[in-house]
Structure formats: C-alpha cells, structure tokens
Amino acid sequence: MGDYAIETVKLTKFFGKRSIVYNLDLRVPRGVVYGFLGPNGAGKTTTIKMLTGALKPTYGEIKIFGLEMPRERVEIMKKVGYMPEKPLAYEDMTVFEFLTYMGRLSGLGKEEAKVKARELMAYTGIGRLAFNKVKELSSGQRQRLSFASALIGDPELLILDEPTSNLDPIGRIEFIGKVLELAKAGKTVFLSSHIVSEIERTCNYVGIIKDGQMIEQGRVKDLTRFESNDYDVVVSDNSQLIEFLRDKVYVREVWEDEGIVRVHLDERFAEKFFTEVPAFIAENGLALKLFKPHTSPLERILMKRFNEGWEG
Amino acid sequence: MMPVFETEFLRLLRSRKFKLLFLVTMFPAVIYLLNPGASGTGVENLRAGFEALFTDLLPNYWLGIIGQLIVVIIMSDLIAGEIDRGTIRLILAKPVRMSEFLAGKFLAGLSGLVILFGIPYAVIWFYAPLPYDAGFDGVRALAGDFGAVMGSTVVVLTFLGALSMFLAVLVKRPLYTTLATFGVLFLGQFILPQIPYIEHPERLTLGYQALVMLKASFENLNVVGTPWETALAFLLTSVGLLVLTWFLLLRQEFPD
Numbered sequence: 001m002g003d004y005a006i007e008t009v010k011l012t013k014f015f016g017k018r019s020i021v022y023n024l025d026l027r028v029p030r031g032v033v034y035g036f037l038g039p040n041g042a043g044k045t046t047t048i049k050m051l052t053g054a055l056k057p058t059y060g061e062i063k064i065f066g067l068e069m070p071r072e073r074v075e076i077m078k079k080v081g082y083m084p085e086k087p088l089a090y091e092d093m094t095v096f097e098f099l100t101y102m103g104r105l106s107g108l109g110k111e112e113a114k115v116k117a118r119e120l121m122a123y124t125g126i127g128r129l130a131f132n133k134v135k136e137l138s139s140g141q142r143q144r145l146s147f148a149s150a151l152i153g154d155p156e157l158l159i160l161d162e163p164t165s166n167l168d169p170i171g172r173i174e175f176i177g178k179v180l181e182l183a184k185a186g187k188t189v190f191l192s193s194h195i196v197s198e199i200e201r202t203c204n205y206v207g208i209i210k211d212g213q214m215i216e217q218g219r220v221k222d223l224t225r226f227e228s229n230d231y232d233v234v235v236s237d238n239s240q241l242i243e244f245l246r247d248k249v250y251v252r253e254v255w256e257d258e259g260i261v262r263v264h265l266d267e268r269f270a271e272k273f274f275t276e277v278p279a280f281i282a283e284n285g286l287a288l289k290l291f292k293p294h295t296s297p298l299e300r301i302l303m304k305r306f307n308e309g310w311e312g
Numbered sequence: 313m314m315p316v317f318e319t320e321f322l323r324l325l326r327s328r329k330f331k332l333l334f335l336v337t338m339f340p341a342v343i344y345l346l347n348p349g350a351s352g353t354g355v356e357n358l359r360a361g362f363e364a365l366f367t368d369l370l371p372n373y374w375l376g377i378i379g380q381l382i383v384v385i386i387m388s389d390l391i392a393g394e395i396d397r398g399t400i401r402l403i404l405a406k407p408v409r410m411s412e413f414l415a416g417k418f419l420a421g422l423s424g425l426v427i428l429f430g431i432p433y434a435v436i437w438f439y440a441p442l443p444y445d446a447g448f449d450g451v452r453a454l455a456g457d458f459g460a461v462m463g464s465t466v467v468v469l470t471f472l473g474a475l476s477m478f479l480a481v482l483v484k485r486p487l488y489t490t491l492a493t494f495g496v497l498f499l500g501q502f503i504l505p506q507i508p509y510i511e512h513p514e515r516l517t518l519g520y521q522a523l524v525m526l527k528a529s530f531e532n533l534n535v536v537g538t539p540w541e542t543a544l545a546f547l548l549t550s551v552g553l554l555v556l557t558w559f560l561l562l563r564q565e566f567p568d
Contacts, residue, residue: 049401049566049567052401052404052405053404053405054400054401054404054405054565054566054567055565055566055567056565073404074407074408074409075407077404077405077406077407077408078407080405081405082402082405084398084401084402086398088397088398088399088401088402089399089402090323090399091397092323092326092327093323097319101315101319102402102406104315104319105315105316105402105403105406105407105408106406106407107407149402153406153407
C-alpha cells in the first residue's frame, strides 16, 4: 500500500440510509497530478472530507503514504496540505496573521512561519493584502489565501477541492501554472474539479466518480488512447478541402459549420487523415488556420457515461 | 498547544466582546473607587472591609448570574465557533492533536477570564489601603485574601469553562451553546434545588461554594463546607468534563 500517496479500499460513506460514496477504490500514485472528476453531487467533496479527517468512513480503508486515516491523522497531516472547496479562514485575523498561524500549526517555528507566510503571500499574489483582515477579502483573494495556507507546511501531497471555483480566468491560468510547477517539484497533487478542461490541462492521472462510485481511473493518455474523435479544420478555402475529403475512406461525414470544416472520422483508418490532409493542404497552397479535435478525448469519455447534469 | 493558546488568547483580548465584558466586570471596582465607604482606619479595619466587600460582590455579582453569563459567553464561542464556521476542518488538516487543540483553547479562554476578573480585583486590592490609611502594610495584609478571592474565582471559572466547552461540542452553535449552558446553570442552581426534599438549597449555588473556598483565608464567614474539598470537587468535575469534551471531539464529524 505504501507505493501510493493515497489509497482507499471500498471507501463508503452513508448519510442516513443514503450512500454518498460507495466502495470507492482510489489509487493516487506518488508524484502525479491526479484529477478527481465528477459532476456536482457526485461525492468528490465527501471523499476529500474523509481523506482529511473531517468525516469518518462508514466502512472502508484510507491510507495516505501508507498511514491509516483517521487513526494516524497527525502523522499524515505533516505531509498533507489541504485547500477546502469553500475557503475557510478566521475573519478577524489579517492575512499575515492567518498564514503565520497556519504555519505554526503545521509545525513551523514562530520566525520560520512568518518568513514562509511572506514568501507564500508573494507567490500566490496576495502580498499587498498582508495587513488586510480576512473579512475584507474578495472570494478570489480568499481562494488564493486558502492555497497559500495549504502550501505553508511544504507538504508532499496537496489535496485541492475545486480550487479554481472562485478565480477569474487569469487567476485560473495562473493557478494551473502553479500546480504544474508544484508537480515538477515532485509534489503529488490531488485536484477535485468538475471542469474537464482544467483537469486536462493540469493532470496526468484521472479518476472519474459518478454517484459516489469510481467509474474510470488511470493515466489520462491511457484512458483517451482509443477514443475516436471529430476534428475541426479551417483552411483558406474550406470548399476545396471539403471536396477533397468527401469520398475518403477514413471520413464518415464531413460538413461545414459556421466557417469550420467538421470531420467525423472512421477510427479504423484515422491514421490516413493525419497524413493525407496536411499533404493536400501543402500541395494546394492553402493556409492552415485551425486543426484540432472537436471535443477533448476526456470530455468524450465523460459524455459517454453521463447523459445529463454535466457542467464544464 | 502553544500556537493555539497564543493565537486564541490574543484574538480574545483584541475582540470587541472582550472589551465590552471588561466594562461589566470593572463596574463594581469603578463604583468602589468612587465610593470606598471606609469604616475606620488601619490594617484590621481594611481587612474587615475588604472581606465584607468580596463576601457581598463575589456571590452576587462576579460569580453570580452576571459573572456566570460573562464566562459562558466567552467560553462557548471558542469551540462552538470553530465548529459552526467550519474552521475546525482547517485544524483537522494540520498536524495538531485534538487534545492540544482543546487544551490550547481552554487555557486561552481561562487566561482571558483571569484578566477580565483579576484586574477589577487587583484594582480594589491596591486601592483599598488608601481610604483606610493603611499604606503598603495594607497591600501586604490583603495579599492572602486577594489570593483566596482569585483562587476561588479561578476554580469556579474553570468549572464554568469546562461545562461550556462540553456543551459546545454537543450543541455546535455559539449562541445556542450560550443559552444551553446558561439554562443548565440556572436549572442546577435555582430550579432543581427547589425540589422539597433538598435541604439548604441556597448552598447549591456557585456563589455560595465560592464563599466556602474563601474560608481558606477569610475570617468570620458563615458558610458550611471545607475549602480544599470544594475546590478539589470543582477541579475534578472540570477535568472530567474536559476529558468528555475531548472524547466527543475525537468522535465528531464536521461535514460543513
């Protein structure tokens, strides 16, 4: 069990007679960025609350770095940073005081905690708010504070619950950059989200949860390898391209939609599409303006399994 | 335990609630400064006056209904506030033992209360020798009585604090915890003792028991009981309540 940063066996949580999480086997290898994907109400936050000790499993096991949760919570939390879905902080404290306090709770000395708090305020872009009270912060600024608080003990594993839900688009891009930086530094990141594009851009592992049960888990590239796809292409003369593609064996259907040529491929011969189309474009002196999958592979896996209630 | 204690203690001292409640505990001391009502001069008269003052004010004001309410307001919020606002999940996600968290919170609250009650007591202790013309000898002569007053107050505050924290873990909302604790105290001191077969119901108040503890230093107190036994009973009950609180905290879930 020690090979995984997080491992759960038949993790189950009932509230009354209703199961929120059911027989969940989560396996998060060390050093990966793991996307925990599922629609609202799928059981992501309940799972995370069990991982961080706020809820106790009805049955099942949780091991984090081989240590048993909740029995060895204190030892586990020396290695874990947690960012809750709803940023939590003491409203009457200043940003600096709060981070220093969190640092001290993480086991840092007084001065060390202050130094680390200053560093992280700068890193997360809230340095100028150091002496503002938490209650004066916007929701995005609270989210950044919460991220800084998760990082303050220099954890090996970061558990981030919907970390970008209150961030603006620039903030999201910055955040994804920072997660990738942390991953490069060897941290394990467990990131829950219902936003597919976010998971795709950030994670190399993914677990998909539906109605409290794991329905797919593994490397993103392994899961998406065999997925067929539609492609979007735009060239300087779309009609020429459509004419070229119309009778090709690898094309099931081709049509133009708002200036974009949409190609539905036959996956058995898809390789030819990637060799013949670029050659055709070059030979005919066309300018290539767009060439991309119509939907992301991960999104299409999800669409197969969820018929409704999906956001993102 | 130290980070929780230090942070909570400073938060408490800076809070508006603490400043407001300080005005309430200071009120009798201010009245005393304005009108000490000294009966004679010298150390003997000073001690008699000091003891009479505290025999009256301790059970009727500082450890009476008003004082008890102050303690409950402060102590109820320490744990119930964390549960209610969800910040206890931040604590759980840090390498802090529940026992350290509880001890830090409890000692921070108790230290705040000692300041809240200790300052008015000390003001009277240091000021009383002036109207009695007793000088520094008077301050020294009152040291034992002041110690007894502080000691008996701290014992009662410890009990009230432990009871508030215990109920906080059960009730989980600061306002409801305050009401529940106050309800339990009122019931225990003023309603249940009215059951006909209970003899001497007046002895079942915290104020009365505080007077029993004052007997360790005060002279001529007409109360029944042994100071050390009373103090021990309160402290053991407080420890029992805190252990139960810790036990409940370990078993609690914090979904929101």
